[in-house]
Amino acid sequence: MLKTLKKIFQIGIITEPVDAPSSPETEALGKACQAIIDAKFNGSLAIRQVDAGSCNGCELEIHALNNAFYNLERFGIHFVASPRHADLLLVTGPVSRHMEEALRIVYESTPDPKLVIAAGDCAACGGIFGESYASAGAVSNVIPVDLVIRGCPPTPMQLLTGLLSLIRS
Amino acid sequence: MGTPNILFRLLEELNNRQLLKADSSIDYCPAVDIEPIHWLAVTHMIQQYQARFAGLWVKELDNAFYVIACFYIEKNYLFVRTALHKKTPLRLPSLSCLYLASSRFERHAHDLFGIEFTGNEDSRRWTRHQAWSANQYPLRKDFPKAGYSTGKTPTDKTYPFLQATGEGVCEVPVGPIHAGIIEPGHFRFQIAGEDILYLEERLGYLHKGIEKTAEGKDISDLIHLASHVSGDCAVSYAWSACMAIESALQITAPDRALFIRAILAERERIANHLWDAAAICNDVGFAFAYYQLGRLRELWLRTNAQLFGHRLLMNCLAISGVQKDYLPESAVQVIRQELKPLEKEVGELERILNSNASLQNRLKTTGILSSDIAQAVGALGYVGKASGIDFDVRRDAPYAPYHQFKIDSPVLSEGDVAARLSIRLKEIVNSLQLIDALLKDLPAGDYQTGWKMPHRATSGIGIVESWRGELLTFVGLDSLGKISRYFPRDPSWFNWLALERLIYHDIVPDFPVCNKSINGSYSGCDL
Ligand code: SF4
Numbered sequence: 001m002l003k004t005l006k007k008i009f010q011i012g013i014i015t016e017p018v019d020a021p022s023s024p025e026t027e028a029l030g031k032a033c034q035a036i037i038d039a040k041f042n043g044s045l046a047i048r049q050v051d052a053g054s055c056n057g058c059e060l061e062i063h064a065l066n067n068a069f070y071n072l073e074r075f076g077i078h079f080v081a082s083p084r085h086a087d088l089l090l091v092t093g094p095v096s097r098h099m100e101e102a103l104r105i106v107y108e109s110t111p112d113p114k115l116v117i118a119a120g121d122c123a124a125c126g127g128i129f130g131e132s133y134a135s136a137g138a139v140s141n142v143i144p145v146d147l148v149i150r151g152c153p154p155t156p157m158q159l160l161t162g163l164l165s166l167i168r169s
Numbered sequence: 170m171g172t173p174n175i176l177f178r179l180l181e182e183l184n185n186r187q188l189l190k191a192d193s194s195i196d197y198c199p200a201v202d203i204e205p206i207h208w209l210a211v212t213h214m215i216q217q218y219q220a221r222f223a224g225l226w227v228k229e230l231d232n233a234f235y236v237i238a239c240f241y242i243e244k245n246y247l248f249v250r251t252a253l254h255k256k257t258p259l260r261l262p263s264l265s266c267l268y269l270a271s272s273r274f275e276r277h278a279h280d281l282f283g284i285e286f287t288g289n290e291d292s293r294r295w296t297r298h299q300a301w302s303a304n305q306y307p308l309r310k311d312f313p314k315a316g317y318s319t320g321k322t323p324t325d326k327t328y329p330f331l332q333a334t335g336e337g338v339c340e341v342p343v344g345p346i347h348a349g350i351i352e353p354g355h356f357r358f359q360i361a362g363e364d365i366l367y368l369e370e371r372l373g374y375l376h377k378g379i380e381k382t383a384e385g386k387d388i389s390d391l392i393h394l395a396s397h398v399s400g401d402c403a404v405s406y407a408w409s410a411c412m413a414i415e416s417a418l419q420i421t422a423p424d425r426a427l428f429i430r431a432i433l434a435e436r437e438r439i440a441n442h443l444w445d446a447a448a449i450c451n452d453v454g455f456a457f458a459y460y461q462l463g464r465l466r467e468l469w470l471r472t473n474a475q476l477f478g479h480r481l482l483m484n485c486l487a488i489s490g491v492q493k494d495y496l497p498e499s500a501v502q503v504i505r506q507e508l509k510p511l512e513k514e515v516g517e518l519e520r521i522l523n524s525n526a527s528l529q530n531r532l533k534t535t536g537i538l539s540s541d542i543a544q545a546v547g548a549l550g551y552v553g554k555a556s557g558i559d560f561d562v563r564r565d566a567p568y569a570p571y572h573q574f575k576i577d578s579p580v581l582s583e584g585d586v587a588a589r590l591s592i593r594l595k596e597i598v599n600s601l602q603l604i605d606a607l608l609k610d611l612p613a614g615d616y617q618t619g620w621k622m623p624h625r626a627t628s629g630i631g632i633v634e635s636w637r638g639e640l641l642t643f644v645g646l647d648s649l650g651k652i653s654r655y656f657p658r659d660p661s662w663f664n665w666l667a668l669e670r671l672i673y674h675d676i677v678p679d680f681p682v683c684n685k686s687i688n689g690s691y692s693g694c695d696l
Binding site for chain 2: 069
C-alpha cells in the first residue's frame with residue numbers, strides 16, 4: 001500500500017491544459033465549453049461510443065481521452081454504457097452492413113435532443129474501405145451526423161478539439 | 170527455418186504413399202499439392218507428426234478454387250494445397266475432426282467462396298450475416314465489389330445459437346454493441362444462476378470486405394490497407410504483408426530497414442501490452458494501475474508520433490524497406506533514453522501489482538485455460554505462453570533481423586488471467602532489452618531498395634510474431650503486379666476459441682476481465 005501511495009504522490013497530477021502544444025485558443029475553448037455544458041447539459045455530457053466497423057485504431061485514441069493527460073472527465077464529459085443515457089453518439093468506422101441496423105437502433109434509442117459525431121476518416125467518408133457489398137461507407141449514409149472529425153485515427157487532441165467545438169456551436 | 174528432419178520425414182512418407190501430385194508449381198515453400206480425395210488422409214498424417222494447424226484459405230485462379238491449409242511442424246511451416254475445378258462439385262472433407270480450429274476457417278471459406286466442407290459439425294454461417302444471401306459468394310471473381318445489396322441491411326436475428334434448456338437455465342445475450350469502448354461482437358451465455366454453462370461467440374459484425382477491397386490494388390496500396398486491418402497491430406500486419414510480397418518477388422529489404430521494422434514491431438508490442446495490462450487491472454477496479462500504465466503508454470505513443478510521425482505507427486513500412494530513415498542518431502538517442510526508465514517503472518509497478526492481495530485474488534485462478542485446451546485450439550501469443558505453449562515465431566521460425574538475436578520468450582503454466590498479465594509484463598521488459606540490442610547493432614545503409622514488378626502471376630506468405638502472436642499473411646499477385654488475393658490470418662482466430670473454453674469455471678461478472686486478458690482482435694478476424 002505504501003508503495004502505491006508513494007507512486008501516486010511521486011507522479012502527481014499530470015493532466016495537461018487543453019492546449020495542443022501550440023494552440024492556446026483551445027484552452028479558452030475548453031473553458032467556454034465547460035460553461036456551455038454546465039448550462040445546456042446540466043453540468044455533464046454523456047457520450048455513447050459506437051464502433052460501427054472501425055479497425056479499432058480510432059477506439060484506441062478515444063480511450064486515450066480518458067488517460068490522465070487528457071482527462072476528459074474534467075469538462076464534465078464522460079462515456080456511458082447505454083445509448084439511453086447518452087447526449088452524444090461518437091461513431092467510428094465505415095459502417096459495416098452487418099452493423100448498419102444496430103447503429104440505427106442505437107440512434108433511435110438515444111433520447112432527443114442528441115448529437116452525433118462521426119470520428120475518423122472512415123466514419124467521415126468510408127476511408128480506405130469505402131463502400132462495398134459489406135460496407136455502407138460514411139456514418140452519414142446511415143444516421144444524421146452533426147460533426148465530422150477527420151484523421152486516421154484522429155489524435156486525442158483532435159478529438160477533444162472537435163468535441164468541444166461542437167458543443168460550443 | 171531450423172532442422173528440417175521431421176518435415177523431411179513427413180514429406181518422404183507422403184511421397185512414398187503417392188499422396189503428392191507430381192506437377193506441383195507452388196510459389197511459396199515448403200508446399201505440397203495434393204488431390205482433393207487425399208485432403209483428409211494427408212492432414213491426418215500431418216497430424217501424426219505433431220503438427221499445429223495454422224489456418225486455411227481459398228484462392229480462385231482461372232478454372233479452379235485452390236484451398237490451402239497451413240501447418241506448423243517443429244520449426245517449419247508446411248502448406249498443403251488442393252485444387253477444386255469449377256466444373257466439379259466444390260466440396261472437401263472438413264478438417265474439423267482433426268483440428269478444432271479449422272471449423273471457422275471453413276465456414277468463412279464457405280460464406281465467401283461457396284466451398285462446402287463435408288463433415289464440419291458446425292455448418293452454420295459465420296462471416297455472413299444478412300448483407301448478402303446464402304447463394305452469393307462475395308470473394309468469387311464474378312461477384313462485383315459493390316455487391317447487390319440495395320436498401321437497408323437487417324440484423325442477423327435468426328442465427329441459430331446453441332441453447333441450453335432445463336430448470337433455472339437462462340440465456341444472456343451480450344452485444345454486438347458492448348458497454349465499453351470496444352469492438353462489436355456478440356456473446357451468448359447459457360447460465361444457471363451465476364455459473365456459465367456455455368458461451369458462444371458470434372463475430373463477423375466488422376466484416377467490411379477487406380479481402381475483396383484489396384483485390385486489384387497496387388502493391389504499395391495493399392501495404393497501406395494492411396496497416397488498417399486491425400488498428401492496434403499496424404506494424405505487424407504491414408510487415409507480414411511486405412514479407413509475403415517480398416518473398417513472392419524474391420527481394421529482401423536492406424538490413425537497416427529490417428532493424429527499423431523490428432524496432433517498430435517491438436514498440437507496437439510494448440504499447441499494446443502496457444494498455445492491456447492497464448485495462449485488465451481496470452476491469453477488476455484497480456484504477457491505480459490503469460492510470461499509471463496508461464500514463465506510460467501515452468508517453469510511449471508521443472515518442473512514436475515524434476519519431477515515426479504516427480502514434481499507432483500506421484503507414485511506416487514500405488515494400489523492400491520502410492517509408493523513411495526514421496532513426497538518425499538523434500532519434501536513436503531519444504529511444505535509448507526511454508528504455509531504462511520505462512523498464513524500471515514497469516518493474517516497480519509489477520511489484521506493486523504482485524503484492525496487492527485483493528488484485529491478485531481477482532486475477533489468480535480466474536479464466537483458467539489448461540495447457541491441453543490451449544494446445545487443442547492452437548492458442549498463440551500471450552494466451553498460449555501463459556498456458557505452457559512455448560512458441561514464438563521470432564525464435565522458433567526466425568526471420569530477419571531476429572535470427573541474429575537471442576529472443577527470450579516467457580512461458581508460464583497457470584493459464585489464468587494473472588498469468589496472461591504476467592506474460593505481457595515480461596514481454597514488455599524483453600522487448601525493451603531487444604530494442605536496446607537492435608539499436609546497438611543498427612546497421613548503416615539504405616532504408617529502402619528498388620524493386621521490379623514480377624510480370625507473372627505469383628504469390629507469397631509472410632509470418633511474423635505480432636504482439637498478439639503469430640500473424641500470417643497470404644498475398645497473390647497477378648501478371649500485372651496487382652493484388653489478386655489478400656488473406657491475413659490474425660492469431661485471434663485461435664485465441665477466440667480459447668476464450669469460449671476458459672470461461673466454464675467462472676461466473677458472468679468475470680467475463681469482462683477474461684475477455685480483456687485474451688483481447689482478441691475482432692476486426693482482424695471479421696475482415
Ligand atoms: S479512420 Fe483510420 S484508424 Fe479510424 S477506423 Fe478508419 S482506418 Fe481505422
